[in-house]
Amino acid sequence: MATIVLLGKLADLADAPSIALPLPRSAGLDWEGLKAALPTPLAEALDDPRVRVAVNGALLPDKMKLQANAGDEIALLPPVSGG
């Protein structure tokens, strides 16, 4: 299992602040695998280049190179608000 944390309006697209993603202990999760496992509106929103990803609190320089495992916390971070 991996925990997907959804920030800002991404939480609205899933109707939840986080998603528990079943993930076999031996299997890894890459970017395409993550998107395939999420609801379509959320997966589509992730293509926005301004959306950043952090794994266990560390920002990924390139989200497309995501490599996560069971037990990881993957945060999906839309652009921060100004105003």
Add this chain to the structure above:
Amino acid sequence: MRHIRLAHQMFIPGTLIGPFTQANPGLGGVCTFVGEVRYDQGVEALELTHYEPLTLPGMHELADRAFARFDLMGLLMVHRVGLMRPGEPIVCVSAAALHRRDCIDAVDFCMDHLKSAAWFWKREKRGGQWHWIEPRAQDAADLARWQG
């Protein structure tokens, strides 16, 4: 003196400034900015969410940069998260220095970065409906003042 934290409940900025000033003996100036939830038309509430592993560490990194860039004696940065009503404080930044320019500029620098580059997501409630606040071009322009 360095005081950086997130506030989960309403705070009273005035109560922070006295102790902060006292904690920096010999200072030549203190500059303080307080941001509050505006009474914009129809705004009933503002909610700030944050991401624990990034938000506070990001504020500490910002403080490090302010200390590196300006000649500071102390820096205070308190930022609210959670639900706020119009008139409530959102943020208080105070800087102490030997000379005024350093503390004034440090507060301006910290505020521009807190507003546009810190890990906060804001939504406001109008007419009973929540609306996410999107990044504005002005925020990027404010940030660009400090680059190069």
